[in-house]
Amino acid sequence: MTEGKGTAGPSGLEAARWWARMMRDPMDAYGALFRRYGDAVRLPRDRRRSLFLLSRPEHAEHVLVAKQDNYVKAFTYRPLRVFLGDGLLTSEGETWRRHRRLVQPVFAQRHLAAFAPGMAGVAARAVARWPDGVTLDAAAHMRRVTLDIVGRVLFGSDLAAESDATGRALADLQRSAVIGLGATFLGDAGLRRAFRLVPGAQRAGAQLDGMVLRVIEERRAAGPGGEPDLLDLLMRDGDPPLSDAELRDEVLTLLLAGHETTAAALTWTLILLSRYPAARDRLEAEVDDVLGGRDPAAGALDAGALEAGDLDVADLDVADLDVADLDRLPWTRAVLSESMRLCPPAWTIERDAVADDDVAGAEVTAGSTVAISPYLLHRNPDLWPDPEGFRPERFLGEQDRPRHAYLPFGGGRRICVGAGFAMMEAVLVLALISRSVRLDLAPGVAVPSRAEVTLRPARPVPMRVSRR
Numbered sequence: 399m400t401e402g403k404g405t406a407g408p409s410g411l412e413a414a415r416w417w418a419r420m421m422r423d424p425m426d427a428y429g430a431l432f433r434r435y436g437d438a439v440r441l442p443r444d445r446r447r448s449l450f451l452l453s454r455p456e457h458a459e460h461v462l463v464a465k466q467d468n469y470v471k472a473f474t475y476r477p478l479r480v481f482l483g484d485g486l487l488t489s490e491g492e493t494w495r496r497h498r499r500l501v502q503p504v505f506a507q508r509h510l511a512a513f514a515p516g517m518a519g520v521a522a523r524a525v526a527r528w529p530d531g532v533t534l535d536a537a538a539h540m541r542r543v544t545l546d547i548v549g550r551v552l553f554g555s556d557l558a559a560e561s562d563a564t565g566r567a568l569a570d571l572q573r574s575a576v577i578g579l580g581a582t583f584l585g586d587a588g589l590r591r592a593f594r595l596v597p598g599a600q601r602a603g604a605q606l607d608g609m610v611l612r613v614i615e616e617r618r619a620a621g622p623g624g625e626p627d628l629l630d631l632l633m634r635d636g637d638p639p640l641s642d643a644e645l646r647d648e649v650l651t652l653l654l655a656g657h658e659t660t661a662a663a664l665t666w667t668l669i670l671l672s673r674y675p676a677a678r679d680r681l682e683a684e685v686d687d688v689l690g691g692r693d694p695a696a697g698a699l700d701a702g703a704l705e706a707g708d709l710d711v712a713d714l715d716v717a718d719l720d721v722a723d724l725d726r727l728p729w730t731r732a733v734l735s736e737s738m739r740l741c742p743p744a745w746t747i748e749r750d751a752v753a754d755d756d757v758a759g760a761e762v763t764a765g766s767t768v769a770i771s772p773y774l775l776h777r778n779p780d781l782w783p784d785p786e787g788f789r790p791e792r793f794l795g796e797q798d799r800p801r802h803a804y805l806p807f808g809g810g811r812r813i814c815v816g817a818g819f820a821m822m823e824a825v826l827v828l829a830l831i832s833r834s835v836r837l838d839l840a841p842g843v844a845v846p847s848r849a850e851v852t853l854r855p856a857r858p859v860p861m862r863v864s865r866r
């Protein structure tokens with residue numbers, strides 16, 4: 399096959415310039431390549447291999463679903479694998495299948511309802527601590543809430559106190575993973591050695607390993623309790639059982655994949671709502687109508703309990719929150735969907751081709767990388783009128799866009815295992831925030847994004863709390 403025949407894109411020195419731009423700000427470079435060359439772009443890497451940016455639904459359907467057997471996680475995941483090992487996100491083949499069989503049932507639709515009270519309790523407790531008039535860092539608070547939720551709901555562990563250190567470790571990890579992209583030729587062992595020389599990578603690894611070991615050791619010491627949770631299943635139900643190293647890798651993967659993306663989605667949503675007051679008014683009206691406008695803190699807060707961190711869900715008036723309510727919050731859900739269209743936390747999904755392939759006209763040679771970028775797909779003007787506008791109504795009622803035009807959770811067999819969990823959690827957290835407070839971005843503050851492994855705000859996000 400002739401490499402990349404028929405696909406537009408730069409070559410020679412021009413290609414080298416694009417690679418340099420890619421290393422500085424990959425999402426910006428993806429956007430610029432799209433605007434310059436269209437929705438199928440080829441950027442040569444070496445004599446035989448290229449990076450293809452493919453941004454039509456038929457590309458996504460082909461690579462992630464129809465021909466998924468021909469595609470493995472791209473070389474770009476290799477630096478991440480040094481940290482996450484053989485967890486679901488980064489493993490392949492039989493190891494991946496075994497882990498997925500073990501984890502997936504916990505996230506089945508019929509089990510999700512059981513997680514709602516735990517999620518609601520964490521969110522309501524967090525919101526109750528936000529005094530009127532204070533300015534807080536929304537990004538850090540959303541990370542705290544989502545880490546606390548996965549910790550408690552999936553692993554029976556209280557991780558809230560670790561969220562700042564984990565946030566710093568994750569920022570270090572993501573930065574190191576991007577630096578590592580320039581050294582993937584070293585192979586896994588070489589990359590691991592190279593990361594020992596990067597202080598941020600060392601710190602991140604130590605912090606995250608410490609957190610995971612604590613979660614596992616606490617459970618080993620306590621022994622299994624009532625209803626088995628995800629941690630119990632991981633510790634005893636593998637076929638064959640997971641080794642200690644595999645257990646560590648999977649717990650770390652689920653803790654990280656299970657909180658950082660949802661935190662980013664919620665943070666972007668709060669920022670967008672602060673910029674689009676009509677959408678926020680409608681959200682507050684819906685939440686008031688469905689949940690009642692009660693302030694969960696009213697009359698229920700006992701300062702001692704707050705300090706001790708042992709407030710009960712019932713104290714906070716969320717016990718009346720029924721999972722069925724979530725289906726009665728279509729605007730809340732649409733706001734989140736639209737936010738993940740504009741700011742998809744997983745902004746690029748990348749695969750390496752095993753054998754030569756023709757992807758809807760793009761001739762991809764074996765070893766080449768294909769990027770199906772939700773960021774580009776979600777802003778393709780052929781699919782989305784007014785692509786830069788925030789219009790949650792796109793997600794109400796009948797939607798006649800192609801199935802793979804919207805991919806915040808990926809597609810095919812590697813689709814996000816926690817998609818249903820994340821959506822339920824995000825709707826719940828956003829509804830509970832909106833019921834009690836309004837968050838406004840401090841005037842004049844710009845929120846630049848950082849696109850590394852995930853798309854998140856590059857800096858703290860100062861938002862002012864007004865109690866409703």
Ligand code: HEM
Nearest residue numbers: 486487655656659660663744806807808812814815816820
């Ligand atoms: C808004 C929140 C979330 C977003 C946008 C998101 C997005 C994604 C995407 C796009 C993938 C596919 C990556 C690929 O194909 O290369 C993925 C995979 C994954 N996600 Fe999520 N995710 C979210 C929340 C969660 C949660 C809450 C969990 C767990 C509690 C989770 C666990 C995972 C795991 C384990 C994988 C790997 C699945 C596999 O390869 O079998 N994610 N996620």
